[in-house]
Amino acid sequence: MSSSPDQPSVVLRDRVLAAARQQPSPTRLDRRRRVLVVYSLAGLAMLAIFQFAGGLAHGQGRPVELTVAIATGAAALALAVSVVAAGRRRSMLGHPTSQLALVALATPVVANVWLITFASSYAEPFERIGWRCLGFDVGARFHGAAGVDVVASAICCSGP
Incomplete structure (x- = not known):
């Protein structure tokens, strides 16, 4: 064989x-x-970031059930985004750029719909603007990373 x-x-x-x-x-x-193991580490990292940002105590004045529901929704969204953007496929090639772009564009919209849905279910106890929340939110929009937006939403839902 040559x-x-x-x-x-x-x-x-x-x-x-x-x-x-x-x-x-x-x-x-x-x-x-x-x-x-990887998903467990991701979940622990998300909980650590949530605690670092103040955790449940950060949302004093809001019902704990509401904060837990919003954080659970943010975790579910993060899991869904991870599966869609990085999940296994039959093809050896990566995900199509159009699919990844759709995930990056749709994630902030879905996160905001999730937050607005819960925010309209109670009277806001805070009178001042949550500048930290606003900063996370704007930073996530400019950065364009779906994961950053989900983390920002999880942190922001706990209060200003």
Whole structure:
């Protein structure tokens, strides 16, 4: 078998196949465990950011149930965005740019609809403007990152 410009040499092919045999593919169970660890770390990171920003105490004057519901919605949105933007596909190629752009554009809209839905269900106890919340929100819009917007929404829903 001779090597042509379109085909690799026999030696190279044999080396690649030998290397592939030495490195077995992970089992489905191993892959599921790895995914569970990554999602758990992401959830813990989100809780840490929420606590760093003041946690539930930051929303004094608002019903705790409301704050928990908004944070749960933000977590669900973050999970959905992660699955859509980075989930597995049948193709070896990455997600289409149009799909990623749609996720980046739709996430702030969905997050705001989620917040407005809950904000209209109670009387606002705060009289002043939440500048930190506004800063997170505007920063997320200019940055264009869906994850930053979800985190900002989770932090902002707790109060100014």
